[in-house]
Amino acid sequence: MQSIPTAKPSLIARCTRLLGALALAAVVAGCTTTAPGKTAVRLDDTPRIAVISAFAPELTVLLPQVQQPAKHSVNGVEFTTGTLEGKPVVVFLSGISMTNAAMNTQLVLDRFNVSHVVFSGIAGGVNPSLHIGDVTVPAQWGQYMEWLMAREDKPGQYSAPAWMKSELTMPAFGMMHPRPVEVRSAAQPKLSKKFWFEADPKMLATARSLQNVGLEHCLAATCLKQRPQLVVGGNGVSGQAFVDNKAFREYAFKTFEANVLDMETAATAMVAHSNGVPYIAFRSLSDLAGGGEGENEMGTFMGVAAANSAKVLRAFLANWK
Numbered sequence: 001m002q003s004i005p006t007a008k009p010s011l012i013a014r015c016t017r018l019l020g021a022l023a024l025a026a027v028v029a030g031c032t033t034t035a036p037g038k039t040a041v042r043l044d045d046t047p048r049i050a051v052i053s054a055f056a057p058e059l060t061v062l063l064p065q066v067q068q069p070a071k072h073s074v075n076g077v078e079f080t081t082g083t084l085e086g087k088p089v090v091v092f093l094s095g096i097s098m099t100n101a102a103m104n105t106q107l108v109l110d111r112f113n114v115s116h117v118v119f120s121g122i123a124g125g126v127n128p129s130l131h132i133g134d135v136t137v138p139a140q141w142g143q144y145m146e147w148l149m150a151r152e153d154k155p156g157q158y159s160a161p162a163w164m165k166s167e168l169t170m171p172a173f174g175m176m177h178p179r180p181v182e183v184r185s186a187a188q189p190k191l192s193k194k195f196w197f198e199a200d201p202k203m204l205a206t207a208r209s210l211q212n213v214g215l216e217h218c219l220a221a222t223c224l225k226q227r228p229q230l231v232v233g234g235n236g237v238s239g240q241a242f243v244d245n246k247a248f249r250e251y252a253f254k255t256f257e258a259n260v261l262d263m264e265t266a267a268t269a270m271v272a273h274s275n276g277v278p279y280i281a282f283r284s285l286s287d288l289a290g291g292g293e294g295e296n297e298m299g300t301f302m303g304v305a306a307a308n309s310a311k312v313l314r315a316f317l318a319n320w321k
Helices: 009-028 098-111 162-167 201-208 246-256 265-275 298-319
Strands: 044-053 067-074 077-084 087-093 112-125 135-137 140-143 147-149 151-154 157-159 176-178 181-183 192-194 196-198 230-232 235-238 258-262 279-287
Touching: 044 077, 044 098, 067 098, 077 098, 087 098, 098 112, 098 265, 112 265, 112 298, 135 298, 140 265, 181 265, 196 265, 201 230, 201 279, 201 298, 235 246, 235 265, 246 258, 258 279, 265 279, 279 298
Parallel strands: 044 087, 044 112, 112 279, 135 230, 140 235, 235 258
Antiparallel strands: 067 077, 077 087, 112 258, 135 279, 140 196, 147 176, 151 157, 181 192
16 A cells, blocks of 8 residues: 655645635535534525515515525525615525424524514415405414314313313314414523414504505406405414315404414414514415305415515515615
C-alpha cells in the first residue's frame, strides 16, 4: 500500500477555510439539513408576512404577483420569498388538512423571520345568509372535531365520562361532543384548554377598513348568482373532514355561529397563538358544505372563490402598515 504524503500546515488551513466557506454558502442557499436536537437554520432574516394557502389552485393566483421571487425548499415544501403589494412576504402551500397546516406553519416560523401569518383560500359556507364567492374574515377560529365520541347507553342516548362533563359546554351532534384543545405558549407555558383562537385585532381593523375591493362575479364562463361581498367578523371552524352534509352544516351554524368551515385555519391559528405571532385568515366560499341544491359546488366555483380570496389578501397587504 502506498503511503500518503503529509499535507503542509498552510495547505490544511486553506482547505479548512474553503470547506467553511462552502458550508456557509450552503446555509445561505437553504440547502443544509438540521441534525436532530439542533436549532433549525434560518433561511432568511428579513421580517416577512407568511402567506399560506392550502392547495395549488389557491396559490397560483398569488405567486405570479410576487416581486423579486426567490425559492427555498425544506422537507419538500417550496417557500417563495419576495414582496407582494410592497410588503416582504414568504408564500407557500401548507398542504390540505389540519396536520399539514400545523406542521408547515411551524416550519415557516422556524426557518424564516415571520412577523405575521395570513391564510388565503377557499372554504365551505355555513351561514345561510352568505353566498358562494363571498369572502369571510372571521374574528376567531375553533377546531370543531376535537371530539368526545360518547358512549351509547341506549339507542340514541349518549353519556359522557363524569370527569369530562365540565368541558362539554356545546351541543353534541349525535354521539360527537366538541371539546376545547390543550394549548400552551411562551407567554403562558402552563397547560390550559381553549376552543377559540382570536385573529389579531389590528389586522382585523385593517380588513374592516377595506373598501371597493372589486370581487369577481364571473371567471371565464362561470358566473355567480349574487354579487360577492366581504364580511369581516364572526366565527370560523376547522376540522379534518370535507363537509358536504346539510344536517352537519346546520349544526355547525347553530352551535358555533360559524360563517365558514375549512380544513386548516384553526390549526394554523393555534400554532400562531403558541408562538405569539399575529394571524388573520381570508376565506372565500367555494361551496355551501352540503346546503346547496344538487352536487357540491366546489368544482364549479373554486376558481372564482380563490380569486376573490386573493383579491382581498392583496388589498389587505396594500393597506397594512
